[in-house]
Amino acid sequence: MAVDKSFLIKKVQQRETMLVSYCAFTGMPLIVCDPESFNDQVWIFESEALLQEFAKKYTERKVLLRGVQYKNEQFLQFFSSLFTMGVNELVFVDEGATTTIELSDLVKQPDYSKLKPAERPILNPQLQLTGLYFMQEASRPVPNEEKENIKELEEELAANMVKSKYIVGIELNEGSESDTEKLKTKQYKLPILKNKNEEILQPIFSDALEFQKFNKAKKLKAIAVPYAELSKLLVKDAKGFMLNPGGYHIMMPRELLLGLQKRFQQ
DSSP, X not given: OOOOOHHHHHHHHTOSEEEEEEETTTTEEOOEEOTTTOOEEEEEESSHHHHHHHHHHHHHTTOOEEEEEEXXXXXXXXXXXXXXXXXXXXXXXOSSOEEEEEHHHHSOOOOXXXXXXXXXXXXXXXXXXXXXXXXXXXXXXSOGGGSTTHHHHHHHHHHHHHHOEEEEEEEEOOSSSOXXXXXXXXXXXXXXXXXXXXXXXXXXXXXXXXXXXXXXXXXXXXXXXXXXXXXXXXXTTEEEEEEOTTTTOEEEEHHHHHHHHHHHHO
């Protein structure tokens, strides 16, 4: 029997603030897979005390959590962004109860099916979801043999990497030619990053939200690149790519690119 949650939805929408559980390893909301429904959840709390109580079991597993507060005017943007992460359920915890709401019951998921394929935004919710689960577990400061299901998580992430199309940021050179002509003649620069070992990495992104985190100065234009074409964009001295440097920041070494492509296409 379906439960009418309209009162709860209205209560959430009218709140002044909410506290969202974030994972310190990814810099993004903690993603929890419900053991019974297998829904992919984000947990939201009424107070810091309730969040701290929830965080105790994660602290025991050496997973660090923190609370990020959102104001009411930020709710819609935040909830909508969860679709890009593959989240389908929200868990709200207040002093009285712990309740769940389907994300699609709270906000409407954008429908891009009527757009031409070339006009549809790049979205990789399964890549984002498996990346978050992997990094939440892989980053725990414990021996590898204590990391739960790490091989399965890595396998799912690798499979989704190969199936995805990515956003690459480019900075077009100055000149009178059109953007299209500059792209054809490769009149552009590719941004680079350096890690603590001074190794060169190139940023790539799973979706527009991740690209926006990096492109705050709005100097870069976005191009869509399938996995099989990524290696062609690597500059000479690059160690590889950094996927979503403003999010879970997963490194994709040069030697990994072709290896995964062969493995999963076969």
